[in-house]
Amino acid sequence: xxxxxxxxxxxNLMSDNKFDYLHSIDIGLLRYNSAKKQVEIMLVLRxxxxxxxxxxxxGIVINGDTEDESIHDALQRLISSTKVGFKAKYYEQVGTTxxxxxxxxxxxxxxxxxxxxxxxxxxxxxxxxxFVKLETISSGQEYIAFDHNLITKQxxxxxxxxxxxxSLPILLLNxxxxxxxxxxxxxxxxxxxxxxxxxxxRCEKLIEQGFVETTNQKTQASRGAPQGLLRTVITxxxxxxxxxxxxx
Amino acid sequence: xxxxxxxxxxxNLMSDNKFDYLHSIDIGLLRYNSAKKQVEIMLVLRxxxxxxxxxxxxGIVINGDTEDESIHDALQRLISSTKVGFKAKYYEQVGTTxxxxxxxxxxxxxxxxxxxxxxxxxxxxxxxxxFVKLETISSGQEYIAFDHNLITKQxxxxxxxxxxxxSLPILLLNxxxxxxxxxxxxxxxxxxxxxxxxxxxRCEKLIEQGFVETTNQKTQASRGAPQGLLRTVITxxxxxxxxxxxxx
DNA sequence: GCAATAGTGTCTTTGAGACAATATTGC
DNA sequence: GCAATATTGTCTCAAAGACACTATTGC
Numbered sequence: 001x002x003x004x005x006x007x008x009x010x011x012n013l014m015s016d017n018k019f020d021y022l023h024s025i026d027i028g029l030l031r032y033n034s035a036k037k038q039v040e041i042m043l044v045l046r047x048x049x050x051x052x053x054x055x056x057x058x059g060i061v062i063n064g065d066t067e068d069e070s071i072h073d074a075l076q077r078l079i080s081s082t083k084v085g086f087k088a089k090y091y092e093q094v095g096t097t098x099x100x101x102x103x104x105x106x107x108x109x110x111x112x113x114x115x116x117x118x119x120x121x122x123x124x125x126x127x128x129x130x131f132v133k134l135e136t137i138s139s140g141q142e143y144i145a146f147d148h149n150l151i152t153k154q155x156x157x158x159x160x161x162x163x164x165x166x167s168l169p170i171l172l173l174n175x176x177x178x179x180x181x182x183x184x185x186x187x188x189x190x191x192x193x194x195x196x197x198x199x200x201x202r203c204e205k206l207i208e209q210g211f212v213e214t215t216n217q218k219t220q221a222s223r224g225a226p227q228g229l230l231r232t233v234i235t236x237x238x239x240x241x242x243x244x245x246x247x248x
Numbered sequence: 249x250x251x252x253x254x255x256x257x258x259x260n261l262m263s264d265n266k267f268d269y270l271h272s273i274d275i276g277l278l279r280y281n282s283a284k285k286q287v288e289i290m291l292v293l294r295x296x297x298x299x300x301x302x303x304x305x306x307g308i309v310i311n312g313d314t315e316d317e318s319i320h321d322a323l324q325r326l327i328s329s330t331k332v333g334f335k336a337k338y339y340e341q342v343g344t345t346x347x348x349x350x351x352x353x354x355x356x357x358x359x360x361x362x363x364x365x366x367x368x369x370x371x372x373x374x375x376x377x378x379f380v381k382l383e384t385i386s387s388g389q390e391y392i393a394f395d396h397n398l399i400t401k402q403x404x405x406x407x408x409x410x411x412x413x414x415s416l417p418i419l420l421l422n423x424x425x426x427x428x429x430x431x432x433x434x435x436x437x438x439x440x441x442x443x444x445x446x447x448x449x450r451c452e453k454l455i456e457q458g459f460v461e462t463t464n465q466k467t468q469a470s471r472g473a474p475q476g477l478l479r480t481v482i483t484x485x486x487x488x489x490x491x492x493x494x495x496x
Numbered sequence: 497g498c499a500a501t502a503g504t505g506t507c508t509t510t511g512a513g514a515c516a517a518t519a520t521t522g523c
Numbered sequence: 524g525c526a527a528t529a530t531t532g533t534c535t536c537a538a539a540g541a542c543a544c545t546a547t548t549g550c
Contacts (some may be wrong), residue, residue: 014362018252018311018313019296019311019315021271021311021503023269023311023359024270063266063269063271065266065356067267067348067350068349069348069349069350069357070346070347070348070349070350071344071345071346071349072346072347075346077486087497093343093344095341095343095344096319096344096361098318098319098320098323098341098361099318099319100317100318101316101317101318102315102316102317102318109253109311109315111271111319111361113344113359113361133543150256153468164412178502179502179503180501180502180503185418195539195540195541196502196503196540197504197540197541198538198539198540199539199544200503200504201538202538202539205538220547220548221502221504221547222501222548222549223499223500223547223549224501224502224503224546224547225501225502225503225504225545225547225548226502226503226546226547227502227503227547228503230524236549240492241538242491242492242512242537242538243415243490243491243510243511243537243539244488244490244537244539245539257502277497334546401508426529427529427530428528428529428530443512443514444513444529444530445512445513445514445515445531446511446512447512448513448530448531449511450512468520469520469521469522469528470521470522471521471526471527471528471529471531472519472520472521472528472529472530473519473520473521473522473526473528473529473530473531474519474529474530475529475530476530489511490511490539491510491511491537491538493512493513494512494513
């Protein structure tokens with residue numbers, strides 16, 4: 001048994017002068033709602049303070065109680081947690097918050113490294129989870145916890161810019177899809193009318209490059225000519241077109 | 249004066265189970281060496297452990313002794329520090345390390361949020377700073393401290409992909425430049441021969457869009473016809489072309 | 497048959513690439 | 524003059540966009 005001066009202990013604890021600090025990862029999981037023709041983001045109801053009872057992007061602290069091998073492993077831990085509970089078919093790191101870090105979390109100085117994920121339309125949510133139209137959150141029409149509206153805005157911007165040049169929109173569709181689906185999902189992302197001809201040629205390019213293949217099946221919408229059914233073959237990488245799609 | 253049990257203090261200190269953690273920002277400052285026709289990155293000689301005496305990207309710890317308002321402010325602190333000491337004309341956050349975080353710093357678990365910066369060719373370095381060809385570091389031909397080779401690779405990749413679609417290469421040139429300069433800097437970045445016609449038309453597009461203006465001056469290289477001198481007007485944003493430049 | 501909607505075919509437009517023709521300097 | 528190097532002008536090519544035309548279904 002040793003006796004020490006508690007004031008000395010406090011001085012000692014403060015000697016390296018490190019302030020409280022939290023580093024989190026958050027993820028914006030996106031799906032395409034084909035019925036409503038809109039891209040949606042998954043929110044989860046917070047079970048703990050701060051912002052208990054409010055909607056937020058799913059996220060975990062990475063410098064807290066659990067030590068991961070890497071941030072990449074921490075992302076897997078988040079995906080496996082009750083906050084998510086299902087896998088995405090595509091992940092991409094979007095950025096790390098660089099504004100207002102001193103005040104963005106009421107607990108202490110903090111930063112968040114945030115990701116974008118693409119999930120199947122068929123994913124079934126739990127009670128404490130919900131899909132909302134992406135633009136509702138990115139535009140700040142509905143407020144969510146922390147600065148997650150700003151994070152969502154950056155995820156939305158990344159989705160738009162990457163959809164301009166790459167095959168990313170196709171990943172939002174089911175494995176089997178039609179050219180019309182591609183036109184619709186692109187139009188939803190760009191919030192604009194998309195040229196049918198251009199989109200059809202892009203699909204042909206993806207077939208030529210082996211990212212998509214044709215099937216012998218046809219589907220029939222309520223009206224119009226029968227639509228040829230395509231099938232996505234490659235889901236773990238993107239094809240980059242050498243021209244942009246019009247986003248006006 | 250209070251007396252407490254030192255074992256209890258230790259248990260108390262460990263109760264929240266937070267492991268040691270460091271979050272840094274690092275920056276790859278790029279310039280174009282017009283004589284050698286190569287893009288170079290600035291390295292700084294480390295004055296402290298770990299990796300004392302080795303070359304590294306300039307960086308600072310953001311959850312250490314100094315509390316910033318934001319990561320953005322921390323970036324300003326890095327730029328103002330002796331590790332840098334001059335300003336860049338363009339900054340862009342590239343990413344945050346997500347692999348090997350448990351072991352990438354010998355001190356403890358760590359992550360780095362890293363930036364790319366574009367600086368003038370005329371910047372004069374201090375004794376503990378040096379320029380090296382970007383590819384020498386990004387390819388791992390010369391090893392530098394921490395995982396900064398990998399970070400440099402990601403910065404190099406970002407430079408290449410952004411140069412494919414945007415006016416970023418022009419920012420590497422002086423305020424006054426010629427079309428030939430633009431062809432050369434693009435060729436250096438892409439590590440390929442660049443079409444003269446295409447590059448000239450890109451310059452014309454930038455003039456049309458107000459990013460660049462023509463001057464009445466001409467410069468004379470040692471051989472060849474006199475070259476029209478252009479001037480960069482907008483340096484704080486990029487123009488995005490709607491087609492890619494060939495990178496073969 | 498007609499409206500609504502979807503696929504197909506043709507023409508235009510835009511911007512990048514190839515290449516020949518022209519301009520300038522050092523020897 | 525000639526080689527080396529730079530600009531200018533013309534033609535081609537690839538991919539996106541516009542739009543007319545055809546195909547299919549529900550009423």
